[in-house]
Amino acid sequence: MKIVYEIISFIILIFVIHAILSTVHFLLDLYEIYTKPFKTKILNMFNIKQKGKHKHKEESKNAGTNNATAPVATNRITNAFNFLIGVDEAVEKIKDALELPIIYPEKVKEYRIKPAKGILLYGPPGTGKTSIAKATALYFGCTFIYLKASDLLSSRVGESEKNLSKYFEYARANKPAIIFIDEIDTIGMKRDGMNINRASDILLNTLLVEMDGLISNEGIFVIAATNRPDILDEALTRPGRFDHKVELKLPNRESREKLFVLYLSKRPLAETIDARYLSRVTEGFSPADIRAVCENAAVKALKREIKNTAEKGIKMEDIIEEINKIRGSL
Ligand SMILES: Nc1ncnc2c1ncn2[C@@H]1O[C@H](COP(=O)(O)OP(=O)(O)OP(=O)(O)O)[C@@H](O)[C@H]1O
Numbered sequence: 439m440k441i442v443y444e445i446i447s448f449i450i451l452i453f454v455i456h457a458i459l460s461t462v463h464f465l466l467d468l469y470e471i472y473t474k475p476f477k478t479k480i481l482n483m484f485n486i487k488q489k490g491k492h493k494h495k496e497e498s499k500n501a502g503t504n505n506a507t508a509p510v511a512t513n514r515i516t517n518a519f520n521f522l523i524g525v526d527e528a529v530e531k532i533k534d535a536l537e538l539p540i541i542y543p544e545k546v547k548e549y550r551i552k553p554a555k556g557i558l559l560y561g562p563p564g565t566g567k568t569s570i571a572k573a574t575a576l577y578f579g580c581t582f583i584y585l586k587a588s589d590l591l592s593s594r595v596g597e598s599e600k601n602l603s604k605y606f607e608y609a610r611a612n613k614p615a616i617i618f619i620d621e622i623d624t625i626g627m628k629r630d631g632m633n634i635n636r637a638s639d640i641l642l643n644t645l646l647v648e649m650d651g652l653i654s655n656e657g658i659f660v661i662a663a664t665n666r667p668d669i670l671d672e673a674l675t676r677p678g679r680f681d682h683k684v685e686l687k688l689p690n691r692e693s694r695e696k697l698f699v700l701y702l703s704k705r706p707l708a709e710t711i712d713a714r715y716l717s718r719v720t721e722g723f724s725p726a727d728i729r730a731v732c733e734n735a736a737v738k739a740l741k742r743e744i745k746n747t748a749e750k751g752i753k754m755e756d757i758i759e760e761i762n763k764i765r766g767s768l
């Protein structure tokens with residue numbers, strides 16, 4: 439009898455050790471993603487001008503001459519996609535397109551493989567297009583340049599395309615690099631002759647020319663995002679430009695349940711939250727909607743606690759109320 443007890447105790451001990459090790463591993467992952475110094479530079483129109491002028495000049499000077507070999511990415515954060523739910527298919531497609539040219543640039547050359555130049559992310563608002571682009575840069579250890587197409591459009595003639603070329607120049611000096619163009623439809627709308635917008639036409643042409651500048655653009659990848667792929671000019675989607683198209687869809691029930699767990703698990707809860715039920719009543723919600731529901735419910739619970747310290751934590755009814763508010767606006 440005693441031996442049976444000892445075996446059972448031993449098995450329980452193994453389970454406990456396994457659970458502790460898994461928790462430590464998970465915490466280390468979290469620590470790494472939030473604290474690792476990013477080589478990745480997140481830039482925008484505003485702070486690129488603030489970067490040391492001399493450094494930028496130096497980089498630009500090298501940009502034209504240093505094209506013989508595309509540097510291999512270092513300092514990668516390989517779990518960068520782990521906190522995005524329900525996007526496995528999209529992530530696989532992106533990895534497929536970029537893995538060879540970013541990690542094995544010399545081999546790609548040797549085998550004369552034409553590397554991907556552009557990836558178009560499309561799907562409804564709040565499905566993670568911008569988040570995936572950022573995570574891609576972290577995953578591959580690339581310089582990340584964030585551009586909003588509408589910000590690029592300047593009212594001064596000639597200014598917009600000069601700006602765009604400047605970002606490509608910066609990318610050439612900081613390879614491997616990902617240039618992310620958000621809301622590409624603003625400049626890449628079909629040109630129908632009726633609605634001629636000269637500034638955006640010229641900007642679109644500049645983008646196409648930059649993307650066609652193959653040799654010097656080795657190690658530079660453009661990711662663009664839109665909610666309206668149907669209105670994009672064919673010049674953009676033609677082979678050799680954004681020839682990889684990746685769709686981001688609204689999450690299914692299972693993913694919605696995981697999203698509720700993700701956005702509620704670290705917040706104080708007043709009672710057991712039925713994430714499965716919540717996922718059933720949120721058909722059509724995007725990840726951004728679910729995040730907003732959880733954040734607003736948290737604000738509501740905090741305000742209640744401030745009024746009455748005995749009432750701590752988010753209640754199921756707080757969440758349902760926020761769900762109803764968002765459903766009304768869908
Ligand atoms: N798959 C996901 N898993 C977890 N969180 C997500 C996911 N997708 C989006 N989110 C969250 O939703 C918010 C909005 O996401 P994001 O800005 O990436 O969406 P988007 O598709 O670029 O939206 P838009 O079309 O409005 O620009 C972010 O805070 C992000 O954390």
Ligand SMILES: [Mg+2]
Pocket residue numbers: 567568569620663
């Ligand atoms: Mg976005």
